[in-house]
Amino acid sequence: MNEAVFAHRIQFAFTVMFHYLFPILTMGLGFFIALFSTLHLLTKDKRYADAARFWAKIFAVNFALGVVTGIPLEFEFGTNWSRFSSFGGGVFGQTLPLEGVYAFFLESGFLGMFLAGEKRVGRTLHWISGLGVAAGSLLSGYFIVATNAWMQHPVGYEMDPSGAIHLKSFWAVLLNPYAIWQYAHTINGALLTAAFVIGGIGAFYLLSDRHREFGMLSVKTAVVAGVILSLTQLFPTGDLNGADVVRYQPVKLAAMEGLFDTVQGAPLAIVGMPDTDTGTLIDPIYIPDFLSFLAYGNFRATVAGLNSYSKDLWPPIELTYYCYHIMVGLGTLFIGQMLIGLFLLWRRKLYSSRWFLWTLMFAIPFPYIANEAGWLVSEVGRQPWLVYGLMRTPAGTSANVAAGETIFTLMGFAGIYAVLSILFLFLVARIINRGPQEDASARA
Amino acid sequence: MNVTWFFMLGAMLTAYTVLDGYDLGVGSLSLWIAKNDDERRLALNSIGPVWNGNEVWLLAAGGMLVVSFPRVYAAGFSGFYLALMLVLWLLILRGVSIEFRNQSRDPLWRALWDAGFWFGSILLAFLLGVALGNVVRGLPIGSDGYFQGTFALLLNPYSLLTGILTVVVLAWHGANYLRVKTEGALFERAVRWSRTLWWITVAMVIVVTVATFVVLSGTPHTFRVYPVAWVIPFFILVGLVWGFLSRGADRSAAAFRSSVLLIVALMLTAALTVFPNLLPSTTNPQYSLNIYNAASSPHALRVSLIANALGMIAVAVYHTYVHRVFHGKVKLEEGHY
Incomplete structure (x- = not known):
C-alpha cells in the first residue's frame, strides 16, 4: 500500500477511535438521565433527582470532549479524503450537516438548561430538557450512522456516463436499509456501555462504603438494564445487522469468520x-x-469462503477476524455477568456480594473495547472499498497532501489527545470523588 | 439555486463571524483588559453560555459546503491541510482552556488556561483572516481543481494584512461586547479599548481596501457589472461612522450594533468580490472553482437547501432564545467559570 494512503487511514482511524470513546457514553447516558428525571417527576423521590444530576455532570465532561474531538473528523473528510468528498459529497453529504444543524444544537442547548438546574428553569422545563438531551444525542448518532451506512451500502444515487454520481433520492439515503440495524446495534452498544459505567461506579461506591443509597440504585439499574441490553445486543440488533452483512458484503462475513473454503x-x-x-x-x-x-x-x-473471491477484494483478514471475535466474546461474557447479577438481585444478595461488585467495577473498560472492536469490523472489513463497490480507498485520499504532512499532524494529534485523556480522567475522578450529593457550595 | 446556495453559505459564515467574532475578540483582549481573577471570570462568564453554540455555525457551514459545493470543500480543505490542522488544535486548546480553568483555584493552573484562551483566540482570529484573504486573492488551483497550500504561499503580504484586520476588527467587536455585558473597572477599560481599537480599525480598513484593489488589479467583476452592489461596501463606512458616534460610555449597545454592522458589511463585500467564484484560481481563471462547476447536482442542491434552511430557522430561534435568557450584565455568582 502506498505510504500516503496508509498515513491518511491511520490518521482517520486514530482520531475517530479516540473521538468515539466519548459519544459511546453520551448516547447511552442521555437515555438514563431522561429515565431518572422522569422517575423523579413521577415518584418525587429525591434519589432519582440526585442520580440524574450526577450523571449529567459525567455527561457534560464527555460531551465537551466529544465535541472538541469530533470537529477534526468533519474537517478530515476534506483535508484527508478530498477526492472522496468531491466524488460523493452531494450524496453522503446530505446527512452530515443535518447532524450539526438538527441534533447538535438540540443536545447542546438542552444540556445547558439541564445543568442550570431545576431551580433556575422550573420543574417541567428541566424534565423536558432531560428528554431533549437524550433525543439530541440519539438523533445525532443516527445522522452519523446513516452517513457511514452509505459507505457500507451506497443507495439513492445515479451515475452519469462520466462516472460522476448524483443524488437521486434523499429519503433513500436517509432511510438506507443498512443504516437501520447498524444504528440499532450501535445505540444498543452505547446503552449497554452506559449501563456498565453506571453499575461500575455504583459498585465502587458500595465497595468503598460511600453514598450507599446511590450505589444501590446504580447497581440495580445497571443489572436490570444490562440483562435486557446485553441480550438485545445479540438478538435482534446484532443478528440483523449481521444479516445485512451476509446480504450486502459476503467477503466481510468470510473474513469475520475466518472461513477460507466454500x-x-x-x-x-x-x-x-x-x-x-x-x-x-x-x-x-x-x-x-x-x-x-x-x-x-x-x-x-x-x-462462500474467502478463496472464492479474488485476493484484491479481501479486507485485512486478521484484524477483521480478531475484532469480530473480541466483540462477540465480550458480548457473551456480558450476558453471563448480567444474568449472575440478576440472580443475585433476585436472591437479595446483590449489594452484599462483594466479589460480584468487584467484577462489575472492573468491567467498565470492556464495553468500550467491544464497541470499538465492532466498528473496526465494520470499517476494516469494508476494505478495500471506501464506498462499497463504488470507490476503492486509495482513490479517495487527498492527492495533494504528502504522507509527511499527515504523519506530522498525526503525531500532533497523538500528543494533544494524550493530554486530553489525562485531563478527562482527572475531571471524571473529581466528579466521582465529590459524589452525587448536592454540592451548591463546592463550585467556585 | 446555485446563487441561493452561495448566499446561504455567505450568510452562515457572516453569522459565524459576528457571533464567534465577539468571543474571539474577548479572548484576544482577555490578558490586557481583565487584570485579576474576578475580572477574568467575568470575561469568561460573558461568553460562557454561548461560545460553544457560536462555534457550531462554523461547523454547520462546513457541513453545508460538503453537500452544496463538494469540489470547493475538497480543494479548500486539502489545500489548506496544515493550516486547518493548526486551526483544529487551536479550537481544541481554546475550548479546553475555557472549560477547565475553573476546575482548580491554584493560581498557576488558572494562569495556564488564561494564556491558552488568549493565545488560541488571537491566533484563530488571525488564521481565519489569513484564510479569507487568500480566498479573495486567489489560489494556485490547477487543472485538476486542487492546489497545495504551503505556509510560504498562504502567508503572503496581502493575507497577512487581512489577518491583522480580522484580529483588530474582532477585538473591537469583543471590546464592544464587554461594554454591553460588564460593569465597573472592566467596563471602563472596555470603553477605552473600544475607542483605541476604533482608530486602528479605520486605519486597517483603509489599508486593506487599497491593498485589495492592488492585488486584484482593478474593480472586481460584480461591482463593474452591477453598480448597485456598491451599497454593501458603503455600509462599511456607515458602520465605522456609527462606531465613532457611539464612543461615549453610555452608548454601549449602539457601539456593539455598529461593530455587528461593520462585520456584516465586510463579509458581504468579500463575498461579492469573489462572486461567482468560490475559490478563484491564480494559475488560470478557467480553473477557478465557481458556483456552477463546483456544485452538486440541482436535485441535491434543492433537497439539501430545504433540509438545512428548516434546520437553520430552528437554530436561529434557539440562539435568540439563549441570548435572551442570558442577556444583561454578568455577575460573578451566577456563572460557572
Missing part, C-alpha cells in the same frame, strides 16, 4: 488464529454447521 454446512469458529498463507485456521474450535445456520437459517446452507 463449504456446505459451514462450521462456526469459536477460537483459532487465521493463517492467510495456507488459508486455514490454526488451533480452531468449531461448532459444526452453525455458521450456515446463523447466516442463512439453515444448517446445510452453503457459505
